[in-house]
């Protein structure tokens with residue numbers, strides 16, 4: 001395999017075909033890929049370790065010719081892990097072609113003699129119809145109410161419940177059309193696509209660049225309502241005890257899990273991250289990895305320890321997972337699991353797969369969830385989940 005410097009500043013615009021897009025792009029930088037040189041699928045509680053092992057063996061056998069030698073050059077796999085230990089299906093895809101841009105570098109990596117693909121024009125659907133997914137809005141409201149009762153009874157502190165929505169377009173969905181729409185409206189988010197899971201997430205589970213790791217924790221959300229200005233919404237979010245509690249649980253759980261791996265750690269925040277559809281309380285956690293026996297842990301090994309954070313599971317983690325299994329009543333698939341890319345040195349970026357849908361032909365299954373605490377109101381949470389589905393809906397409809 002070869003990595004070469006290239007000129008040009010397009011990423012998503014270079015994807016040649018309507019399906020099979022691979023993407024991890026934020027504000028014009030990142031990686032896109034196409035073609036499949038290799039694929040690894042796995043499920044179960046050992047999925048992270050199995051994926052890590054497979055990737056190490058795969059890269060050990062490669063003959064790499066890399067002109068640049070920076071994170072994202074050389075061998076790269078796009079990663080999308082299932083939320084749940086079971087059921088669940090996780091996947092690593094090694095593209096035939098990777099196009100990357102970062103820190104003033106642009107590069108093209110190819111495996112074998114591949115790369116030439118017919119370029120098909122991007123297609124826009126003219127009609128999209130929606131219907132209930134596995135969990136309707138009514139079912140979701142009831143599940144939220146039941147979860148809030150459990151928290152008022154002191155059974156747990158926080159749990160994240162989600163529901164889904166089906167969209168059917170009049171033509172096969174062109175992954176590139178959705179990705180371009182998401183990237184245009186959400187430049188602050190990581191716009192991703194792996195094996196049909198497509199979305200724009202504002203939340204970074206973990207990035208590893210050598211010994212430095214960082215994470216963006218989000219929890220505590222508001223959305224435009226009651227004619228409030230953006231500044232009023234942000235001020236209300238910062239001073240909301242309910243949202244600050246929810247946020248604190250998420251930061252504390254991340255720090256606690258990452259600490260054993262780190263020599264130093266710091267937290268910046270919370271501040272308000274403003275997106276077109278919602279605003280979140282946001283904190284950045286930065287750490288330096290310490291040397292454990294045999295070196296520093298890979299991104300996938302760290303992802304295994306961190307997932308699921310309180311942003312998508314809850315607190316305490318095991319109690320929250322049990323409540324999700326009991327009350328949510330759907331298979332999340334890869335929604336709310338880690339998604340991103342890894343390279344041959346164990347570096348890379350894993351976001352949390354939010355604001356997304358699983359796309360298959362003309363159908364997209366959209367997901368959104370909300371962090372619940374004892375003070376949560378079921379009607380507000382229904383509105384919040386609706387607001388979180390807007391990015392994908394608007395991109396699919398071409399708004």
Ligand SMILES: C=C(O[C@@H]1C=C(C(=O)O)C=C[C@H]1O)C(=O)O
Pocket residue numbers: 160162203218219220221280311312354355367368369370371372388
């Ligand atoms: C679970 C989702 O989002 C998470 C829940 C949040 C909240 O409840 O405030 C905020 C950001 C995410 O951590 C989702 O978008 O589906």
